Amino acid sequence: MMTTSPATVTPILPVSDRLGDTKEYYFSSKLREIAQLRARGKDILNLGIGSPDLPPAPEVIAALTHSAGRSDTHGYQPYTGCPELRQAFATWYQNFFHVDLDPATELLPLMGSKEGIMHISMAFLNPGDEVLIPNPGYPTYRSATELAGGTARTYDLRADQGWLPDLDALAAEGLGRVKIMWINYPHMPTGAAAPPDFFARLIAFAREHQILLVNDNPYAFILTDSVQSLLAVPGAREVALELSSLSKAQNMAGWRVGVLAGAAAYLQTVLRFKSNMDSGMFLPVQRAATVALDLGQDWYDQLNTTYRQRRTVALQIMDTLGCTYQRDQVGLFVWAKTPAGTDGYRTCDRALYDHDVFITPGGIFGTAGEDYVRISLCSPVGVLQEALDRLGGSAQVRSKANGQ
Amino acid sequence: MMTTSPATVTPILPVSDRLGDTKEYYFSSKLREIAQLRARGKDILNLGIGSPDLPPAPEVIAALTHSAGRSDTHGYQPYTGCPELRQAFATWYQNFFHVDLDPATELLPLMGSKEGIMHISMAFLNPGDEVLIPNPGYPTYRSATELAGGTARTYDLRADQGWLPDLDALAAEGLGRVKIMWINYPHMPTGAAAPPDFFARLIAFAREHQILLVNDNPYAFILTDSVQSLLAVPGAREVALELSSLSKAQNMAGWRVGVLAGAAAYLQTVLRFKSNMDSGMFLPVQRAATVALDLGQDWYDQLNTTYRQRRTVALQIMDTLGCTYQRDQVGLFVWAKTPAGTDGYRTCDRALYDHDVFITPGGIFGTAGEDYVRISLCSPVGVLQEALDRLGGSAQVRSKANGQ
Numbered sequence: 001m002m003t004t005s006p007a008t009v010t011p012i013l014p015v016s017d018r019l020g021d022t023k024e025y026y027f028s029s030k031l032r033e034i035a036q037l038r039a040r041g042k043d044i045l046n047l048g049i050g051s052p053d054l055p056p057a058p059e060v061i062a063a064l065t066h067s068a069g070r071s072d073t074h075g076y077q078p079y080t081g082c083p084e085l086r087q088a089f090a091t092w093y094q095n096f097f098h099v100d101l102d103p104a105t106e107l108l109p110l111m112g113s114k115e116g117i118m119h120i121s122m123a124f125l126n127p128g129d130e131v132l133i134p135n136p137g138y139p140t141y142r143s144a145t146e147l148a149g150g151t152a153r154t155y156d157l158r159a160d161q162g163w164l165p166d167l168d169a170l171a172a173e174g175l176g177r178v179k180i181m182w183i184n185y186p187h188m189p190t191g192a193a194a195p196p197d198f199f200a201r202l203i204a205f206a207r208e209h210q211i212l213l214v215n216d217n218p219y220a221f222i223l224t225d226s227v228q229s230l231l232a233v234p235g236a237r238e239v240a241l242e243l244s245s246l247s248k249a250q251n252m253a254g255w256r257v258g259v260l261a262g263a264a265a266y267l268q269t270v271l272r273f274k275s276n277m278d279s280g281m282f283l284p285v286q287r288a289a290t291v292a293l294d295l296g297q298d299w300y301d302q303l304n305t306t307y308r309q310r311r312t313v314a315l316q317i318m319d320t321l322g323c324t325y326q327r328d329q330v331g332l333f334v335w336a337k338t339p340a341g342t343d344g345y346r347t348c349d350r351a352l353y354d355h356d357v358f359i360t361p362g363g364i365f366g367t368a369g370e371d372y373v374r375i376s377l378c379s380p381v382g383v384l385q386e387a388l389d390r391l392g393g394s395a396q397v398r399s400k401a402n403g404q
Numbered sequence: 405m406m407t408t409s410p411a412t413v414t415p416i417l418p419v420s421d422r423l424g425d426t427k428e429y430y431f432s433s434k435l436r437e438i439a440q441l442r443a444r445g446k447d448i449l450n451l452g453i454g455s456p457d458l459p460p461a462p463e464v465i466a467a468l469t470h471s472a473g474r475s476d477t478h479g480y481q482p483y484t485g486c487p488e489l490r491q492a493f494a495t496w497y498q499n500f501f502h503v504d505l506d507p508a509t510e511l512l513p514l515m516g517s518k519e520g521i522m523h524i525s526m527a528f529l530n531p532g533d534e535v536l537i538p539n540p541g542y543p544t545y546r547s548a549t550e551l552a553g554g555t556a557r558t559y560d561l562r563a564d565q566g567w568l569p570d571l572d573a574l575a576a577e578g579l580g581r582v583k584i585m586w587i588n589y590p591h592m593p594t595g596a597a598a599p600p601d602f603f604a605r606l607i608a609f610a611r612e613h614q615i616l617l618v619n620d621n622p623y624a625f626i627l628t629d630s631v632q633s634l635l636a637v638p639g640a641r642e643v644a645l646e647l648s649s650l651s652k653a654q655n656m657a658g659w660r661v662g663v664l665a666g667a668a669a670y671l672q673t674v675l676r677f678k679s680n681m682d683s684g685m686f687l688p689v690q691r692a693a694t695v696a697l698d699l700g701q702d703w704y705d706q707l708n709t710t711y712r713q714r715r716t717v718a719l720q721i722m723d724t725l726g727c728t729y730q731r732d733q734v735g736l737f738v739w740a741k742t743p744a745g746t747d748g749y750r751t752c753d754r755a756l757y758d759h760d761v762f763i764t765p766g767g768i769f770g771t772a773g774e775d776y777v778r779i780s781l782c783s784p785v786g787v788l789q790e791a792l793d794r795l796g797g798s799a800q801v802r803s804k805a806n807g808q
Binding site for chain 1 (some may be wrong): 456465474485504528544658660681685687
């Protein structure tokens with residue numbers, strides 16, 4: 001037999017139908033393009049992805065190191081996480097969200113909340129089931145739905161409605177085949193927070209239409225006035241689940257730690273999928289996460305001080321690009337409308353190819369985001385300032401200061 | 405509104421059809437039962453699960469600690485793993501398996517090989533596609549197949565055929581709807597190694613019938629005479645993939661590090677699913693895995709010295725249970741046939757409930773394993789000796805020594 005050169009291998013199997021419309025996740029290919037540009041000598045500033053650049057608290061890293069140094073922490077772990085981690089999530093939910101959850105049955109630690117989106121989709125969806133997903137919104141809701149055989153049905157979010165779903169309009173369209181509705185407040189990419197009572201309206205809507213409502217809640221702590229949980233609504237557990245994550249507010253994006261919170265009966269179903277897919281989390285990571293969940297209000301305050309300083313510069317970048325925005329945004333990004341006559345893709349391409357600055361086109365979050373761009377706050381002020389300079393912003397700011 | 409007590413929540417959504425026949429993974433519920441027995445004061449010796457009790461090499465842990473102590477290692481990682489890890493896998497494949505793989509395109513690091521089984525199933529299977537899975541074999545092949553909508557079709561492995569598939573019999577049954585065939589040599593649970601040339605026969609079979617052949621290869625280094633890869637067969641890449649893992653031979657089961665090796669075109673398809681499901685691995689874990697892959701032959705030699713000592717006692721346990729076995733087994737377990745008049749489940753229940761020793765009934769690996777039991781070598785010799793004592797074996801050994 002001849003050895004086949006790798007380049008000539010043609011797969012004998014086509015991709016599955018479920019992958020037919022699912023592209024590689026946007027950032028997966030975009031990060032590769034940036035890496036290629038950098039390899040060619042381009043010094044690209046990446047203001048795209050929401051990956052905190054700051055490290056976790058020192059005691060979190062110390063807990064990892066301490067646990068990894070033991071000899072008995074390297075084996076498979078239970079699929080449901082260690083009891084200490086589940087208790088830490090329960091205490092955290094109680095302290096910050098004012099929600100009581102049973103650590104034994106109502107909290108399921110996850111390797112990041114992203115995998116939870118797929119687990120929930122696989123656990124509850126049959127072919128033909130419809131899933132309500134926000135437009136604009138996190139692209140994974142759609143891909144997880146489609147990979148699970150469901151049909152993604154977008155609901156538009158509009159600036160003039162505070163980026164909230166129009167529940168009456170949705171009900172009028174008929175919801176008979178809808179099984180799951182994804183929400184995500186604080187909302188990415190628009191930076192909208194849920195106003196008081198809106199979660200209660202959503203729970204009533206979900207109960208009336210027998211829809212499983214899932215709030216993806218990784219941005220709860222970032223630049224918000226108060227920390228909100230969908231599960232704080234009385235009776236929420238009958239129809240709602242919530243995903244949280246240590247990626248953003250604990251600076252542990254790469255560590256892959258999240259949690260699914262909700263009624264035991266739902267979590268048991270999700271566990272039936274998850275336990276066939278992966279194994280429990282690395283115990284030293286669980287120990288570190290337990291410490292991270294115990295961080296006090298000081299931690300979140302100093303984090304937000306940093307993000308507030310960065311936001312000031314990010315908004316100057318938006319000014320420089322001629323974009324307009326709302327000032328009361330929350331979360332890890334700023335979101336702004338591009339000037340008339342252009343759109344988010346063109347604005348971003350110009351920034352990338354003419355000025356070596358990568359910002360995210362709003363269109364990748366759905367058609368309703370096409371006239372918007374998003375800047376991440378996950379770069380130091382100096383980098384944001386450098387991006388502002390490259391885009392000509394400092395000169396503008398100086399001109400304004402000089403009254404020109 | 406009234407707050408609903410968690411205990412009363414009845415899900416508004418039934419489980420998806422794909423979960424209909426999929427139970428919680430066996431060990432997930434069994435470990436819970438053992439935990440409950442222990443909570444009631446029972447001192448259960450667990451000789452069940454194949455989770456190495458020994459720690460990784462000290463330099464592996466040092467690499468984790470060093471990397472985690474840096475401030476720039478906590479963000480999201482590329483979905484394809486860091487270049488150093490992919491290069492380390494390539495060098496490892498070259499040094500130990502004598503297979504040349506392109507680190508840029510032919511190696512995809514995974515969070516454990518278990519998730520790879522699901523990724524491959526989701527990437528290539530459509531409803532109705534058949535998948536050949538070994539009986540007995542690792543239960544995840546069936547559950548991943550069914551969760552992906554495929555139909556699991558078992559092929560029997562028999563002791564009198566060296567636990568190898570009967571390829572002629574399979575071909576005679578018709579293979580028109582078969583898309584994937586899972587093999588796993590060194591084989592779990594039977595401890596069979598693939599004899600020389602059998603991989604070449606399998607590749608020819610896969611090519612003839614246009615089946616994607618996947619070797620799940622976590623036991624390559626454990627008590628084997630030589631380290632084998634399916635990809636070493638010339639032309640294998642056209643029709644074959646291989647999963648490897650650092651769980652067993654590097655003592656990193658809890659860390660969740662594995663790799664999928666094969667032609668770029670197949671890996672690109674798998675990445676399309678995986679990148680929508682999870683994110684890249686924690687960078688300090690990748691750094692540690694890179695060091696683990698660089699361990700020399702000495703590491704594997706001393707590991708096997710330990711496992712050889714344990715196997716001696718494990719086989720004495722099998723003698724005590726009246727079980728019979730082949731002496732040339734490889735891998736992390738011993739596998740033995742129960743005496744006439746009983747079966748694996750009854751033998752294991754008696755050991756658990758009468759003697760506080762958990763060993764694994766062969767039937768959980770398929771009907772062809774029902775008359776067998778499996779003992780893991782992942783306990784120190786002292787624990788295996790204690791299990792032997794509890795089961796009455798030491799008395800038997802003493803009696804024999806005394807000529808009684």
